[in-house]
Amino acid sequence: MxxxxxxxxxxxxxxxxxxxxxxxxxxxxxxxxxxxxxxxxxxxxxxxxxxxxxxxxxxxxxxxxxxxxxxxxxxxxxxxxxxxxxxxxxxxxxxxxxxxxxxxxxxxLTDAVADISVMLALMAGRNARETMGIVREGLWPRSIWAPFAFCGPQLSTSGNSASRTVGFLGFGRISQATLKRLIPFGVTDCIYSSNPNSPSASKKERDEAILKQYSPQLKSLRGVDTDTVARESDVLFVLTPGGPSTRHLVNEEFLRKMKEHSVIVNAGRGTVVESDALAKALREKWIWGAGIDVVEGEPNVGKDHPLVKEPRCNILPHIGSASxxxxxxxxxxxxxxxxxxxxxxxxxxxxxxxxx
Amino acid sequence: MxxxxxxxxxxxxxxxxxxxxxxxxxxxxxxxxxxxxxxxxxxxxxxxxxxxxxxxxxxxxxxxxxxxxxxxxxxxxxxxxxxxxxxxxxxxxxxxxxxxxxxxxxxxLTDAVADISVMLALMAGRNARETMGIVREGLWPRSIWAPFAFCGPQLSTSGNSASRTVGFLGFGRISQATLKRLIPFGVTDCIYSSNPNSPSASKKERDEAILKQYSPQLKSLRGVDTDTVARESDVLFVLTPGGPSTRHLVNEEFLRKMKEHSVIVNAGRGTVVESDALAKALREKWIWGAGIDVVEGEPNVGKDHPLVKEPRCNILPHIGSASxxxxxxxxxxxxxxxxxxxxxxxxxxxxxxxxx
The missing domain is CATH 3.40.50.720 (NAD(P)-binding Rossmann-like Domain)
Structure with missing residues (x-):
């Protein structure tokens, strides 16, 4: 032209x-x-x-x-x-x-979203929404210190708690960048469930390289079924693409299998997590907490949305890439x-x- | 007996x-x-x-x-x-x-406080208090997406921003554990100011060992004066003991030297940071944001406290060790x-x- x-x-x-x-x-x-x-x-x-x-x-x-x-x-x-x-x-x-x-x-946007993912994992475990609310609402002066007040599960391993399994739904670039950031927190095991259509030979090679890179801190890295991801993850990251094939992958059945002290982070797509099921899981304490940057139907997520009403649900308005x-x-x-x-x-x- | x-x-x-x-x-x-x-x-x-x-x-x-x-x-x-x-x-x-x-x-408590320190650094940069408030108050449906809406400075380095300097006031165990967690975020330089009475020969040896451990990601690790910590830090961690010798080390003069896009984290002692000065720095945008777990005079920190009123101040009620x-x-x-x-x-x- x-x-x-x-x-x-x-x-x-x-x-x-x-x-x-x-x-x-x-x-x-x-x-x-x-x-x-x-x-x-x-x-x-x-x-x-x-x-x-x-x-x-x-x-x-x-x-x-x-x-x-x-x-x-x-x-x-x-x-x-x-x-x-x-x-x-x-x-x-x-x-x-x-x-x-x-x-x-x-x-x-890989680094920005990986940063948000780590932030949400920490916030979900350490009760950021609830504890910040105490200060914001002027309740700190009246709060009584107790040996286990405000406690949540710790992301880092420590002397009396020597292993941590992080799980990923989807194991692409953002998941891998998130795992990289978590290694010095003492993560020992990583499991993931990803697109079954990718060739498994290239995955095997990739996984061996990742495991070698983070050895000896990381003891294992395994591709597993979603059931295993639900059952074994201490911290679960939802970082899978959206669309019909992943819609409501995290539903009531999935959440009921998770550990009581586990936390779930969604910085992928809102549609992957069924909001009502997650709200119920938090309300009935099947899991410890959640940190989510995306919600199905966003931005039409108002004050009366079931997740907005849950104090253990830390919600950001889709700012994963907003640096x-x-x-x-x-x-x-x-x-x-x-x-x-x-x-x-x-x-x-x-x-x-x-x-x- | x-x-x-x-x-x-x-x-x-x-x-x-x-x-x-x-x-x-x-x-x-x-x-x-x-x-x-x-x-x-x-x-x-x-x-x-x-x-x-x-x-x-x-x-x-x-x-x-x-x-x-x-x-x-x-x-x-x-x-x-x-x-x-x-x-x-x-x-x-x-x-x-x-x-x-x-x-x-x-x-x-080293690991628990290092976790909170990293969490607060991320929250301060990525505007966690403001953005969570938008969702909590039901404003998400009305918020208009724009290319730079909700943006803050990124903790991780990335292609167009290849260096990050983290600074520490106090460089004991918790600071070192925090630095360790930040390495895979791409931190390139670390500066600290610490107790001038510790023997400098043993510090030199320690610093060489740390630098070697995190090489080649970490390019430099230097003990400097507090003035340099103020001027050069992109992310500043206050993790020094309390007491008269550190009282109000972070005051108006210190904060005025800091970078416009820098964030400050205090998970050490409330007395080290002068609250009114920090509130002014946030209000007048001398710095980008703050994440604090301790406040001078806590727990008597009510709704009308100058820091509680600053939307860029993420405040936790002293839960650093609360896991x-x-x-x-x-x-x-x-x-x-x-x-x-x-x-x-x-x-x-x-x-x-x-x-x-």
């Missing part, structure tokens, strides 16, 4: 990506940038109108990229680049049909993906639609 | 140490146990009466062990064993004068100390009064 200034490719950007990233687009004189500049969800009607004749789009997960939007854009559209690792909002087959490339932002460093990396990658595709080059992170 | 059953040594215990630990005393038929069994602070009058003729006392930090109490006990008293690492409640010279041994519980595993170890050690002293044996953890 001739980039001659009279027929510049148009890029529609559905959110302001900030002063560090927007110039990557706006300082290019060979591109026309159309920005939804308001600090709100991009208006659908505005988008349908402005996308006409666009070559590229940089979107966030609040934009539904469906046939209607693609038809509105027309045949000029070469790429849809989303500033997210998930792409549930993109109707992939519709883009494949039209030969439109898809950019996304995997990998760069300056990571969001900057995600926004930069989203722009780089878009520009590369417009230039007909290899995209730094293009979705491989064959596996979808 | 003849343990003949008619003249059993009496042990006064000022709080119920629970079903796992109390039998270590009550199942001994050569000892008389007198217990303040109520789940409240031991009544002073009750204690003054019951301590008469006691050989040992197992206390917690709410009991003031002063000349009055020791005189009430009389010359039979051989040992005061406290279930705490601090001994501000014990008038040590009075015990030395009377040749009464002192037991305490160091070391066993089941650790409190069990502390209670067991307190009893073991008492029994050893009564039997005239080496105590597992006797306070060396020469250094006090």
């Amino acid at each position: 001739p980039l001659d200034g009279t027929n510049k490719p148009k890029v529609v950007v559905t959110r302001d990506l900030g002063p560090d990233v927007m110039p990557l687009l706006t300082k290019r004189d060979d591109i026309e940038v159309v920005l939804w500049a308001d600090d709100s969800v991009c208006d659908r009607q505005w988008l349908l109108e402005n996308v006409k004749g666009a070559t590229g789009m940089v979107v966030v997960f609040s934009e539904l990229v469906d046939a209607e939007l693609l038809d509105a854009a027309g045949p000029s559209l070469k790429v849809v680049s989303t500033m997210s690792v998930g792409y549930e909002h993109i109707h992939v087959p519709e883009l494949v049909k039209r030969n439109i490339r898809i950019g996304y932002t995997p990998d760069v 300056f460093e990571t969001r900057l990396a995600m926004a930069t990658l989203a722009v780089d993906n878009c520009l590369a595709a417009i230039g007909g080059q290899n995209m730094p992170a293009e979705l491989d639609v064959r596996i979808d | 003849p343990l003949d059953g008619t003249n059993k040594p009496k042990v006064v215990v000022t709080r119920d140490l629970g079903p796992d630990v109390m039998p270590l005393l009550t199942k001994r038929d050569d000892i008389e146990v007198v217990l303040w069994a109520d789940d409240s602070v031991c009544d002073r009058q009750w204690l003054l009466e019951n301590v008469k003729g006691a050989t040992g006392m197992v206390v917690v930090f709410s009991e003031l062990v002063d000349a009055e109490l020791l005189d009430a006990a009389g010359p039979s008293l051989k040992v005061v064993s406290t279930m705490s690492v601090g001994y501000e409640h014990i008038h040590v010279p009075e015990l030395v004068k009377r040749n009464i041994r002192i037991g305490y519980t160091p070391d066993v 089941f595993e650790t409190r069990l170890a502390m209670a067991t050690l307190a009893v073991d100390n008492c029994l050893a002293a009564i039997g005239g044996q080496n105590m597992p953890a006797e306070l060396d009064v020469r250094i006090d």
